[in-house]
Amino acid sequence: MMLSPVEPVCFFQRQFASAIKLLGNIVRWQGLLSNDIVIQIGIDSLLNRYLILGLRTFTDPLVAAEKCKMISNVLPRSWLSANSGVAQLEMFIRQVRQITEKLKNAS
Incomplete structure (x- = not known):
């Protein structure tokens, strides 16, 4: 059978979407x-191994930005503050910056 x-x-x-839901549960x-x-x-x-890899596959920066928003909505606000000390979020922050640059260049 062909897909x-x-x-x-x-x-x-x-x-x-299931991985984002799992992240929220964790x-x-x-x-x-x-x-x-x-x-x-x-x-x-979960985030650094699977979700960021998935973010990199989106060719449309608007879709990728929406997915970043979905991820940030499930993260605790205390982790997203500038002085949170959660260094593991650096990969996510870099990815968000790259997507932001793509959006700026597209407009």
Whole structure:
């Protein structure tokens, strides 16, 4: 059976959305588990390994920006502050900056 070109894209979109939902569920453990453990599982293992790789595959910077917004919406606000000390977010921050530059160049 041959897959249409749309089916893999839909599958990828569902997997990406599920990974964001999983990230949100993981960070909800903040306060119950050690912050280091939550960061290791949520940021190191899920965001930096899988979600950022997925962000890099989006060719449309508007879509990538929307996905970045979805990710930032599930992260604890305390992690997103300038003095949070969550160095593991550096890869995500760099990716957001790259997408921002693409948006600036496109307009």
